[in-house]
Amino acid sequence: QVQLVESGGGLVQAGGSLRLSCAAAGNIFRINVMGWYRQAPGKQRELVAHSTDSGTTNDADSVKGRFTISRGNAGNTVYLQMNSLKPEDTADYYCHALIVPYSHSPLMTYWGQGTQVTVSS
Secondary structure (H helix, E strand, O other): OOEEEEEOOEEEEOOOOEEEEEEEEOOEEEEEEEEEEEEOOOOOOEEEEEEEOOEEEEOOHHHOOOEEEEEOOOOOEEEEEEOOOOHHHOEEEEEEEEEEEOOOOOOEEEEOOOEEEEEEO
């Protein structure tokens, strides 16, 4: 089975930085997409950034120039470097991946457990 394990969330003052990590583990044949979503209180979940073989994309306009998504050398990890954090960045952050398991199963979607990011003013 495949699972995504997240880490790196916490409490930080405005203007500070955090680095989120997500590691995919299990019987993996191929990882097509890895990315990050976030969900603030009372709001819908939004795509923050994602990575494919074609490159990386900052999907949310509000984080462009401040957040950077990257992949580890082995390809089974994804990071989100968050700089110049603002109170409006406060949310639960979820790692997401589209993965072909190391079997004949079709492409499947996986979610991490979520990690809390709180930015104080």
